Amino acid sequence: MTTGPGGTSDGWQVLPAERRFAAELAFLAAYDDGPRPPGWALTPRAVVTFIQGSDGEPLALAKERRTGPDGGELPATLVIPAKFVGERVLVERCVVTLAGERGLLLVGEPGTAKSMLSELLAAAVCGTSALTVQGTAGTTEDAFRYGWNYALLLAQGPTRQALVESPVLTAMRTGRVARIEEVTRCLPEVQDALVSILSDRRINVPELADTPAGVLPAAPGFTVIATANLRDRGVSEMSAALKRRFNFETVGPIADPVTEMELVRRQAVAAVARAGAAYAVDDSVLDALVTVFRDLRSGRSAEGWDVERPSTVMSTAEAVQVAAALGLSSAYLPAGDVLDLLPGHLLGVVRKDDQADHGRLVGYWDGPVRRRAEEGAPMWRRLWDLRETLR
Numbered sequence: 001m002t003t004g005p006g007g008t009s010d011g012w013q014v015l016p017a018e019r020r021f022a023a024e025l026a027f028l029a030a031y032d033d034g035p036r037p038p039g040w041a042l043t044p045r046a047v048v049t050f051i052q053g054s055d056g057e058p059l060a061l062a063k064e065r066r067t068g069p070d071g072g073e074l075p076a077t078l079v080i081p082a083k084f085v086g087e088r089v090l091v092e093r094c095v096v097t098l099a100g101e102r103g104l105l106l107v108g109e110p111g112t113a114k115s116m117l118s119e120l121l122a123a124a125v126c127g128t129s130a131l132t133v134q135g136t137a138g139t140t141e142d143a144f145r146y147g148w149n150y151a152l153l154l155a156q157g158p159t160r161q162a163l164v165e166s167p168v169l170t171a172m173r174t175g176r177v178a179r180i181e182e183v184t185r186c187l188p189e190v191q192d193a194l195v196s197i198l199s200d201r202r203i204n205v206p207e208l209a210d211t212p213a214g215v216l217p218a219a220p221g222f223t224v225i226a227t228a229n230l231r232d233r234g235v236s237e238m239s240a241a242l243k244r245r246f247n248f249e250t251v252g253p254i255a256d257p258v259t260e261m262e263l264v265r266r267q268a269v270a271a272v273a274r275a276g277a278a279y280a281v282d283d284s285v286l287d288a289l290v291t292v293f294r295d296l297r298s299g300r301s302a303e304g305w306d307v308e309r310p311s312t313v314m315s316t317a318e319a320v321q322v323a324a325a326l327g328l329s330s331a332y333l334p335a336g337d338v339l340d341l342l343p344g345h346l347l348g349v350v351r352k353d354d355q356a357d358h359g360r361l362v363g364y365w366d367g368p369v370r371r372r373a374e375e376g377a378p379m380w381r382r383l384w385d386l387r388e389t390l391r
Contacts, residue, residue, distance in 0.1 A: 039221020053082030111315020175221030277331035
């Protein structure tokens with residue numbers, strides 16, 4: 001197996017969580033042999049540890065448990081790094097919801113790592129995050145229930161062999177976690193196909209009513225994790241009946257600026273490494289980048305000055321993309337100070353939804369950026385000098 005600079009292998013740009021963290025999952029499965037819900041690969045406590053980390057402490061594995069699922073030897077100790085930046089109690093509530101076989105709906109602003117948390121939970125709970133439906137306006141009920149292999153249907157009529165399982169039906173049959181991304185982008189009548197699935201825990205197949213496959217039940221361990229953005233266009237409101245089948249958990253922006261800075265740096269370094277280069281952007285530039293994003297996101301600067309918020313969501317995920325772009329420019333197209341590129345990238349972010357956001361970014365330059373420059377901060381003086389690049 002060959003591994004590239006970004007840590008991927010076997011020709012994958014990005015490995016799914018269950019492959020990327022396979023060593024950790026195998027270690028935790030052996031480390032914590034406590035009670036676990038039916039069908040779970042890890043105990044609930046180990047799932048939380050996998051996502052939130054071991055706080056820098058090495059976990060010690062007893063010698064008699066060091067044989068992995070593939071027969072290989074597991075390490076004697078392992079430090080589990082945190083993978084999701086958020087409150088531990090939020091992750092614990094999510095795990096408890098899944099342990100109770102209840103639907104989990106992760107909601108929040110775009111770019112708050114809802115999908116990543118969903119993937120990590122599914123990988124830890126059942127060993128795969130692949131049973132996923134991407135919700136769109138074109139998603140049909142077949143994506144939640146089943147379809148047909150029409151060649152077999154014409155040749156044999158309706159049979160179990162001709163039935164094509166959806167990812168949700170496969171999760172039901174095998175007692176695993178189904179993931180539904182952007183569930184509110186699906187039309188309401190399509191969303192409501194989930195109501196009976198989450199309440200009755202079975203799918204009726206009328207075409208096979210007189211056969212054993214006429215009713216397809218959910219195996220123990222089956223549940224659903226869905227995600228939905230709070231701010232989006234083309235969103236369909238969920239019915240009250242469907243809402244009652246889910247526990248809602250809100251995933252918010254990162255509260256601590258130091259933590260957000262560390263995350264942006266780590267993700268940007270990984271992104272540039274996947275592109276085959278080393279990251280060479282100074283931390284002072286990243287600090288300015290994260291500060292601008294946090295000010296515009298909250299509508300107030302760190303000093304307490306009011307800021308007009310753009311309609312675009314200034315998410316951490318967008319900050320990572322800008323930081324990665326600066327790193328790639330520095331590595332492959334070096335030309336002067338990389339800080340000079342920051343205003344242009346920020347303009348590209350804020351103009352995605354509303355042209356008036358251009359003026360709001362200029363207003364931010366005329367407010368906090370100018371005031372920081374007047375206070376003598378060299379980084380902000382340079383950014384103030386770059387104001388004309390925003391025109």
